[in-house]
Every structure is written in C-alpha cells, then in structure tokens.
Amino acid sequence: MIVMAYDYGTIVIGGGPGGLAAAYGLAAKQKVLVVENDLWGGTCPNYGCDPKKMLYRGVEVKNAALRMNGFGISGTAKIDWPSLMAFKRSYTTGVPAGTLNGLTHAGITTLYGHAQLLGEHAVKVGSQNVTGEHIVIATGHTPRYPDIPGANLLKTSRDFLDLDQLPTSIAFIGAGYVSVELANIAAAAGADVHIIGHSDRLLRAFPKVATEALKPLLAKTGIHFHPNVELTKITPLG
Template identity: 55%
Template sequence: MQTHFDTIVIGGGPGGLAAAYSLAEQQSVLVAENDLWGGTCPNRGCDPKKMLYSAVEILDQQQALQAHGLRGKSTINWSELMAFKRHYTQQVPENTLNGLQSAGIQTITGTAHFVDSQTLQINKINYTAAHFIIATGQTPTIPTIDGQEFLQTSNQFLDLKHLPDKIAFIGAGYIAIELANIAVTAGAEVHIIQHNNRILRDFPVAMTSELVTSLQNKGVQFHFGTTVTGIHKSAKGLTLNNPDGLMLTVNAVFAAMGRKPNIAQLALEKAGVTTSNHGIQVDDHLMSSNPRIYAIGDVVDRPQPKLTPVAGFEARYVAGQLLQTNTTAIAYPLIPHTVYASPQISQVGITVKTAQDNPRQYRIKQQTTTNWYTFNRIKESNAIVTTIFERQTNQLVGAAAYTTLAEELINYFTTLIKNQTTATELTDTIYNYPSPASDLKYYY
C-alpha cells in the first residue's frame, strides 16, 4: 500500500478537487475526505439551495404578474421539490469519487490529523508527503445556549422530508435570509431572530433595508435586537426565550450564525501550523507557517468572500506553486457575490460603503430602475442599481444591484470592470435588444 505521495489533499470538496486534478498529471496525489465526497457546495450548500430557490423564483414571477396577464398561482409541493433536489445530490459523492479514481488520483475516506510536521494519520495509518493542501472548508456555528441540542443547521434544512409549519432562524446572514425566503414561499411561518438591527452587513444598507420590507411583505417576521438564550422542548414544540421576555414557540429552530473553520480534528499544532478564530493563517502564496502545508478555500483566514469559485481559484494557484509554473504572490480577481433572496442582492468590486467613506476618490450613481422597460416588463416592484466610478479616471470600479435580475447584472458588471470598459465602448457595442445587457450603457 502506498503511504508516501508528492501531495496529500485534505478535503474532497470543490477546492480540494480542483487542486488534485490540477496536480494529478505530474504528481502522485492522495485526497482524504471524512464526510461527503464533493464537499458542502454540491451536497448541502449552494447547489441544492439554488434548486429549491428555482421554485421560489417562479412563484415570485407569477405573483408579480398577477393582474398583468396571469391568473392563478402555483404552490410548492415540498416533498416533490425535495425529491428533485435529492435526485441531484444523491449522485454527487459517488460521481466525485469515481471521477478522482478515473484520473488516477488515490482516495481515502477517514478523518485526518497530523502526527508531526510531515506526517498525517488517517484510519490509524501514517502517510507522508512533500506537501499538504488543507481544503477542509467550514462548518456551521452552534451557539452555546441552554437547549442547543435542539438546534439544526442549513445541512438539515436542505434535506427536510417535511417542511415544518413554524420555523425560526437564529441569525440574519445570507444563509438565514436565503433559507427563510425559501421556507416562507413554501408556506411556513418564518421568524428571524437577530441580535442587532442589520441583515447582510456586507451589503449596502439601502438595499438590505428594502429586502427586509420585501421579506416582511412575504410573511417573514423579524425579531431585531433579540438574543436567544434558551430553547426548551414541550408538547407544543420548541420555545425560544431570553430574560427580556422573548417567548416564541415553533416546530424547528435553525442556527444560522455563520460558519467556523473546520480544523478542530486536524491537530495542526503538531504540524506547526498557526491558526486564528478565522482559520489557517497563510502568507501571500497561501503557504502556512509550515512550508510543507498550504491552505485553500473557506478554511483560510482571509478577507475575501467564502465562495466556491474562490476556493477553485486558490486551488489552481497552489497547484501552480507546487508545479513551479507560477511563483508570484496570489492576486485575486474580482469576486461577485449574490444573496438569493426575493429579490436578489449582488455586488462586485468597490463597495458602496467604501465609496461613501471616500467621496473624493469615488463617484456613486444610484438609480431606481423600477420603471425601466427591462424591469417593468416583469413588473419588478422595486429595482435599484448602483454603480461606482473612480473620479480621476471615470472608470467603473464597483456595482451593486437589488433586483430579481441582480445575478445576471452583476456578472455583466464584473466583465465591464475587469476589461475597463468605457461608456463610449459600451455605446458602440450592439447587444441583443431588449435585454438587461442592452441597458448597460445607461448605468454609466
């Protein structure tokens, strides 16, 4: 049995897989995974979430066009929708494993932990390598409160056999907002408990405030400035409470208070790897304090958004480092980010807050686009698009969108910023008309 490899990758998710495939033609590679092959995104994250969201989008469109040519509304059959999701997710682990093995990549299922700076133990067998890549991602954070054993996470929500009648989410980040939107559209009574008065703190306040109103109109009940300190089970369900008088009884409670780096079982201290509460600390080449060990993806302590495409980008970068095809420091490209709510919120590049804090450097153009043809055609109730320009060059450097078309628009803006496209160049470009792309010149 082979126990020494050029590179051992810990984590069989999108980042680990991208690294393994990038290295496999020139190196001996072992990938270790202790959970579902394929990782969080395709199994219990972005992919299944968006499959459920597909039904939400259709119902939102139907609602918007009631009395504008449509009559009657569909309803969500949760069991059928979940069967649709499972048909996809159930194939992921086996297909992932088969793909790795077909590429000549060695695999092992088991929990890995370091024995020393160059030795990894899995299933009581020691493995050594010239280099290691840690791609173990993150895991949901569970608050330490009385009754925490009754808390579920997004993992369980995305595989619910039956949708509970009454649901509470603790937290108001993107996971809570997205899942709450799915649940309320599917017919559940939904509560969001948030310790302060903000949701989605990384996105523009003007847009998140509008989203709160939109979700309230759908039936989501927000409990701002509220901290849950206890959960108690009774014949009526699960009761959330605190010393300030909170007394809310629901059928299911989901912790959505963010995620933490999945490093507890790795024994990184034995490998001389420095960590923080935010993950593994790395240099500008994604190398940890142990030069044999690199880290990629959500497990890394870095400011960039924790997104699947970012993990893949870092994986290919580290592969280039190990193969010595790229020795420069990592330089991240533009990273668009979307919250799949009703409507969506997206942003890329320089944020609205950064531009507001630096008015001499940036110019902000915020437009309510509800009555533009593109949005009026689908009876968008309230669309906002904000573009940000560098004053000295008049170049587009950032954008944010609050609309059912935000995902599409932000991809366009990402390309425009990357290519430094000017207003003149946009005017001289012919796009299919009428379409969201044909509007682009009006955002300058």
C-alpha cells in the same frame, strides 16, 4: 544531500470544491491523495450552494407566475415541498459517487476517514499513516452552535436542505445571507417564518441602504425579523 521519499507529492485533506481543484490541478504532475471524512464533493454540491439553488428555483418560478398573473398566466402557483425536495435529491444523491469516480478516473488516490496531522509531512487516516511532500488543508467550515442551554435541539442549514416535510413554523437564528435565503424558501413554501437577529441589522456585511430597503420586501412575503435578540436558552415545546 538526503532526499526524502514520500508516499505522495501532495496530500489534500478535504474532498470539497477547494480540495478537488487543488487535486485535479496537481494530478498531471505528481501523485496525489485526497482524504475525506464526510460526503465526497463537500458542502457546496451536497448540502450547500447547489441544493439551495435547486430549492430556490421553486421560489423563482412561483414569484414569476405571480408577476405574470393576469398577463397570460392564471391560477396560483404553489410549492409542493416533498416534490421539490425529490427534485433536489435527484441531483445530490449522485454527487458523492460521481465525485469519487471522477477522482479515480483522474488517477487520484482517495482515502475515507478522519485525517490527523502527525507532522509537517505525515498524516494518519484511521490506522494508516501516509506521507506527502506537501499537505493541503481544505476542510471548509462546520456550523457553530451558540453556547447556550438547549443548543443541541437546534438544526442547521444542512438539516433544512434535506427536510422531508417543511414545518408550519420555523425560526432562523442569525440574520446573515444563509438565513435570509433559507427564510425566503420556507416562506414561499407556506411556512410561518421568523429571523432572529443579534443586532438591528439584517445582512450586516452588506450596505445598510440596501438591507433597509430589503426589510419591508421580506415582510411582504411573511418573514418576521426580530432584531436585538440575546438568546439565553432553547427549550422544546410541550
């Protein structure tokens, strides 16, 4: 019987939450390699769930102050966008280095670069070829741009979560939960906000009775929902 000698027991492609969970879970039993070609830590802590929650905390505090106005709280709470963004960055700036240090401390090997599968047990990272008995693909998602002229002018949720200045007016294409969450943040911070939906449904994956009840609440915050819009092109102003 021929026994293959591999460089690693497992190669994990993707240094985000999914890949890290696999890597840490296996590290005590075998030699593990994690490959990442963007920010160590992945989408959630760098430009997804965690920074969104930090920005949304400003919305929650503002809304709580409004509800308590006249009941021991006076004045109007206002979101200072640059300060709120600095608060967010106080956490996200250290995520990649912290993630990498954690992997190193756990004895997990890391490689930075684009991973290319060469076969069932082989991966190429840059100019280096490595082999593993098992390969875990945990690369997550990337934004999908609409196939229309001018799509290159669009920004993504990643861009929004790192804006130095909030635009006075902003539109979100798509009526899913990411758009609704970011729209709430932008509206609370004082922007004129529009959600452009392909159908007449807001948050189509959720019960209609709940989403229909949500529409007037969003409208009260100044969020404009535009249903049944078929985008054909994006053009710059001016």
